[in-house]
Amino acid sequence: MDAxxxxxxxxxxxxxxxxxxxTFVRPAVIVALLAFVLFALPALLSLYYVxxxxxxxxxxxxxxxxxxxxxxxxxxxxxxAAVLALGAWVAARLLFATALPxxxxxxxxxxxxxxxxxxxGLPALRLSGLYxxxxxxxxxxxxxxxxATTNFPNGGHGFLGYNSNALHTPAMRRPTIAxxxxxxxxxxxxxxxxxxxxxxxxVRTRPGRAWAAIRQSxxxxxxxxxxxxxxxxxxxxxxxxxxxxxxxxxxxxxxxLYSIDFPTQASITLLAVVLMGGIFSLxxxxxxxxxxxxxxxxxxxxxxxxxxxxxxxxxxxxxxxTTAPAGLVDxxxxxxxxxxxxxxxxxRRRARTGESTP
Amino acid sequence: MIEVSDxxxxxxxxxxxxxxxxxxxxxxxxxxxxxxxxxxxxxxxxSGFVRPVGxxxxxxxxxxxGMVHFRRARWGLxxxxxxxxxxxxxxxxxxxxxxxxxxxLSRASRRQEVLDAISFVGLEIDPxxxxxxxxxxxxRLVEVARAVVGExxxxxxxxxxxxxxxxxxxxxxxxxxxxxxxTGALVILVDHDMSLVSACCGxxxxxxxxxxxxxxxxxxxxxxxxxxxxxxxxxxxx
Numbered sequence: 001m002d003a004x005x006x007x008x009x010x011x012x013x014x015x016x017x018x019x020x021x022x023t024f025v026r027p028a029v030i031v032a033l034l035a036f037v038l039f040a041l042p043a044l045l046s047l048y049y050v051x052x053x054x055x056x057x058x059x060x061x062x063x064x065x066x067x068x069x070x071x072x073x074x075x076x077x078x079x080x081a082a083v084l085a086l087g088a089w090v091a092a093r094l095l096f097a098t099a100l101p102x103x104x105x106x107x108x109x110x111x112x113x114x115x116x117x118x119x120x121g122l123p124a125l126r127l128s129g130l131y132x133x134x135x136x137x138x139x140x141x142x143x144x145x146x147x148a149t150t151n152f153p154n155g156g157h158g159f160l161g162y163n164s165n166a167l168h169t170p171a172m173r174r175p176t177i178a179x180x181x182x183x184x185x186x187x188x189x190x191x192x193x194x195x196x197x198x199x200x201x202x203v204r205t206r207p208g209r210a211w212a213a214i215r216q217s218x219x220x221x222x223x224x225x226x227x228x229x230x231x232x233x234x235x236x237x238x239x240x241x242x243x244x245x246x247x248x249x250x251x252x253x254x255x256x257l258y259s260i261d262f263p264t265q266a267s268i269t270l271l272a273v274v275l276m277g278g279i280f281s282l283x284x285x286x287x288x289x290x291x292x293x294x295x296x297x298x299x300x301x302x303x304x305x306x307x308x309x310x311x312x313x314x315x316x317x318x319x320x321x322t323t324a325p326a327g328l329v330d331x332x333x334x335x336x337x338x339x340x341x342x343x344x345x346x347x348r349r350r351a352r353t354g355e356s357t358p
Numbered sequence: 359m360i361e362v363s364d365x366x367x368x369x370x371x372x373x374x375x376x377x378x379x380x381x382x383x384x385x386x387x388x389x390x391x392x393x394x395x396x397x398x399x400x401x402x403x404x405s406g407f408v409r410p411v412g413x414x415x416x417x418x419x420x421x422x423x424g425m426v427h428f429r430r431a432r433w434g435l436x437x438x439x440x441x442x443x444x445x446x447x448x449x450x451x452x453x454x455x456x457x458x459x460x461x462x463l464s465r466a467s468r469r470q471e472v473l474d475a476i477s478f479v480g481l482e483i484d485p486x487x488x489x490x491x492x493x494x495x496x497x498r499l500v501e502v503a504r505a506v507v508g509e510x511x512x513x514x515x516x517x518x519x520x521x522x523x524x525x526x527x528x529x530x531x532x533x534x535x536x537x538x539x540x541t542g543a544l545v546i547l548v549d550h551d552m553s554l555v556s557a558c559c560g561x562x563x564x565x566x567x568x569x570x571x572x573x574x575x576x577x578x579x580x581x582x583x584x585x586x587x588x589x590x591x592x593x594x595x596x
Contacts, residue, residue: 206459209445209448209452209455209456209459212445212447212448212452213445213448213456215447216443216445216446216447217439217443219405219407219439219443220439220443220445222405222406222407222427222428223405223431223435223436223437223439223443224431224456224457224460224504225428225430225431225432225457225460225461226428226431226456226460227428228428280447
């Protein structure tokens, strides 16, 4: 084949991207789902489950951040729960110290956490895999220790805003439009949806492509002209930003924060559920949050200790790592389709035997 | 024109390149040599992954070694890897577009130029197909499409035909031959397939133990006695 014929080969026919039916159906389904979650769920469920789902919405954002790092860039961080605590601390401090509108507090919590979380990501420039996991875990431990001594702000004075003599600590304020629990649930879902949109925009464009290249081979990424240092830090910055915003929501939802709520091992459990949910799809983050927050609420209401979940998650991670690396979000639809085929096969056979016997 | 002079690389105690000096003038040039001769090390120096202890590489008059590695793609350096490195998670289009978006070219013409590169290498598949679903030969072509997009000036191909069946190699050879004319880039081809090298390369240099032992028109170089000895060993040993 010579050059001329090569250049003249017919170009593969291209259906203009974005015009087939699927591209319209998908956003429509997502909007319908969002409407159902926003309007139907708070009306249908008791306050207990509305509160649990608020936690799901918040932790979905945290799982989103970790999923981006682990699934898109290949950086495993075991410090994300500590990053969440940082975001909550910053938000709590701002809520007590200022009269800033709640969305501004969320934004600032996100930005400050982004700056701090990027520092947590600095070791990732040199380390990866087990060593990065270990270093981020140690950093998380350090943050836990610092928080245990400084405590969360409770309306006191000074930089730390903690008053150890306070008999009555004031509750953290919520946005005026979302002061009730169902309203705050809706607020959290909307903020969460915005964070998912932010992540989607990243994944679908230049940074997403750069991350995919880095994840596969850093050498190949550099040869492709990608500044790997910049894009790795960018990933940590984005993950920390959304986690910081989630921390702000957490401050508003729980109203009282205690350092004991952020143990170091929470980061490990978080990674386990994120792996189980699926790290290669943004939906996996929602599955992860359901496992992490709704499952314990269900077990509690059934009178079963949620401590059993540690064992369940252990088995779940083992199962995912060995048989379904793309997580539940990939595996369950496939399994359902298989069950569906099986059932329709059984039904057909029964129908056939029904015809043959008079 | 790529001028390599006195390039020396030491990896631990091994001298991988030993005062390598050679000029690659234009078109598609071959770089051959026995295993361990330093061919891939040379590419890694050009890519900026390995820092030489001495010597210089001037590409079109510019000092290539003075550039930060990721800036070299923007300058116009492209390379393929021995184990192909098309990004599995991304579509064919995104694989090629990624190179274009880190080049000097404007965004406006990106879509068209990416599709042109895909059709130049003769990939007749849906550009939105994920690379993970492609076969070995198609992935190689995706890599070559990545190498020719965005006005490259120097294209390094590291054993692009390794493991390919004859028919695919023949197609690839046609594509490689066409790269200089299509893009204006200089191509350096490393391969063990001598028929591919003779078919594609006007000039060829031979590396042995990190030193260039012969260079010139491919036909003459392949008949050179020193080259035969490098590949087949000396009579005394036999």
